[in-house]
Amino acid sequence: MIVLGIETSCDETGVAIYDSEKGLLGDKLYSQVKTHAEFGGVVPELASRDHIRKTSPLIQELLKESNIPIGKLDGVAYTAGPGLIGPLLVGASFGRSLAMGLGVPAIGVHHMEGHLLAPMLENDPPQFPFVALLVSGGHTQLVKVANIGSYQLLGESIDDAAGEAFDKVGKMLGLPYPGGPHVAKLALNGVPGKFSFPRPMVNRPGLDFSFSGLKTSVKSSIDELSTEGKLDFQATADIARGFEDAVVATLTIKCRRALESTGLMKLIIAGGVSANQNLREVLGSAMSDMGGRLYYAKPEYCTDNGAMIAYAGCRRLLAGQKSDLSIDVRPRWPIEELNSL
Numbered sequence: 001m002i003v004l005g006i007e008t009s010c011d012e013t014g015v016a017i018y019d020s021e022k023g024l025l026g027d028k029l030y031s032q033v034k035t036h037a038e039f040g041g042v043v044p045e046l047a048s049r050d051h052i053r054k055t056s057p058l059i060q061e062l063l064k065e066s067n068i069p070i071g072k073l074d075g076v077a078y079t080a081g082p083g084l085i086g087p088l089l090v091g092a093s094f095g096r097s098l099a100m101g102l103g104v105p106a107i108g109v110h111h112m113e114g115h116l117l118a119p120m121l122e123n124d125p126p127q128f129p130f131v132a133l134l135v136s137g138g139h140t141q142l143v144k145v146a147n148i149g150s151y152q153l154l155g156e157s158i159d160d161a162a163g164e165a166f167d168k169v170g171k172m173l174g175l176p177y178p179g180g181p182h183v184a185k186l187a188l189n190g191v192p193g194k195f196s197f198p199r200p201m202v203n204r205p206g207l208d209f210s211f212s213g214l215k216t217s218v219k220s221s222i223d224e225l226s227t228e229g230k231l232d233f234q235a236t237a238d239i240a241r242g243f244e245d246a247v248v249a250t251l252t253i254k255c256r257r258a259l260e261s262t263g264l265m266k267l268i269i270a271g272g273v274s275a276n277q278n279l280r281e282v283l284g285s286a287m288s289d290m291g292g293r294l295y296y297a298k299p300e301y302c303t304d305n306g307a308m309i310a311y312a313g314c315r316r317l318l319a320g321q322k323s324d325l326s327i328d329v330r331p332r333w334p335i336e337e338l339n340s341l
Contacts, residue, residue, distance in 0.1 A: 001074045001318055004059065004098075005310025008051045008091030009083025009111045010137075011035075011042045014306035015058045017066050017073075018314050024121060026066035027307045029300075030054045037177045048086035055094050073102060077313020080108025080323075081330030082138070088329035096327050105322035107313045112139055112335050114308035115270040117148065118297040121311055126266050126295040131258050133251065135279075136271030137163035137180070140209045140251075141335070142258045145268075148315055149340035154258050155207025162247055163273045165211040169218050169243050173236050183240045184276050189233075190241025195221060197246040202253045207261075209254065211247070218243050248279045252286050265292030275302040315341065 002025070007014035016027035032050050036042050063070055078095030081088055092108065099106035116132050119125055131154070134141045140157040160168070163180055170179015175186065197217050200210045221239055225231040255267055267287055273279065274296050287294040301307055316322075319341045 001314055002068065002072055003075045003077055003310050003314040003317060004073050004095075005109075005306040005308070005313055006055065006059075006076070006078040006091045006095045007111075007114070007304055007306045007309045008055065008087045009079045009081070010087060010304060011047045012304045013051050013054045013058055014304055014309070015055070015062050016306035016310040017062060017068055018307065018310035020314055020318060024307055024310070025068060026062055027305060027310075028058050028062045028065075029305055030058055033178065040171060040177055042084070044084045044086045047084060048090055051087050051090040055090065070102065073104060075099070075104050075313065075317045076102075076106045077109050077309050077317070078106065079111050079114065079309055080328065081111060081333040083111055083331060085329060085331045088331065089327070092327050092329050096323070096325070100325070105317055107316050107321060108323045108328065109309045109312045109316070110333060110335060110338055112136075112141070113149075113338060114312045116143065116145065116268070117312050117315070118270050118301045118305075118308040119268045119295045121297060121301055121307060122295070126268055126293075129264060130266035130268055130295075131255070131262055131264050133255055133267065133269045133274070134271050135162045135251065135269065135273035137161060137167060137178075139271065140211075142207050142254060143335065144258075144262050144264070147340055148312075149338045151335050151338065153334075153336050154261070155209065155254065157209040157211065159210050159212040160215060162209070162211060162251065163271065165215050165247065166273065168215055169240070172219055172222050173240065180272065184244060184278070186237050187240040187244040187278070189237035191238050192241060192245065194238035195242030197242050199246055199250045199253065202250055207254050207258055209250065214243070214246055214250075244276070244278055248276070248282050251279065252282050255283060256286060256290070259290065259292065265290065266295065267292060268295040270297065270302065272303045275299040
């Protein structure tokens, strides 16, 4: 089965073609970062307009470069949620209409399920069951995964997600938008241990996360150094390193607990923050110590992309699932509500 995937949940237009026999045949991505940079965050109306402008040309380019005639498509998958309602409606309307015109089934895909399954695109994918750490700008969740669609939420952030905290700290430090990747890059120049920020909620039972207090602690240090006239490049790098280390340590501690409580020794990390090299190294070492294994996708498939939607949609279409003729999107959509294959 050859499936076209369309991702438009936020500020990136991603399209891809996945073949159930040959794997990923091609993908393309258009980022709106420059459009939203001057506002310091995503403007939903501008995002929707850009998706309208870019989705069709991207698909045409993808089909041409992949040498796949549009009539060869067996199905269309699109992100149906969670995300911004305007961008979601653009992708859903386009995907549903295209499928109707081609006479093929369409399927609305859960954005976070797409992220969760992105490591399946690798040459040596994990086998079920496993624990998944989903870390992105909007979500930080630990999920026990028995199979596709069979998810048990173990813990989640009660306030800011990890990616959101990265972006906000980046803004505090005066870094370009989006701040997360710039914080990670700046942290490479920081001295480990120069700033020791709190590891939130690690001394409490359970697997939930909270990053608002950590963010406040970072702001206090920035304000203090700024007042003293000591907020130079090295100080900002040291703060970035201290913040990143605190986030990574917190995520690692919670992952250990999740694995111990479930008895599973396979962990996948997915979502934009999973591309963080520090997080990969620390979690990889922790998994090695526990006798387990860590899995993750290539960096380009950690952020929003069409490939993960095409793959997740293909698996569900092969199982006989499909969406009806209505164009239904869900800005909020708990992952536990999905049907198991």
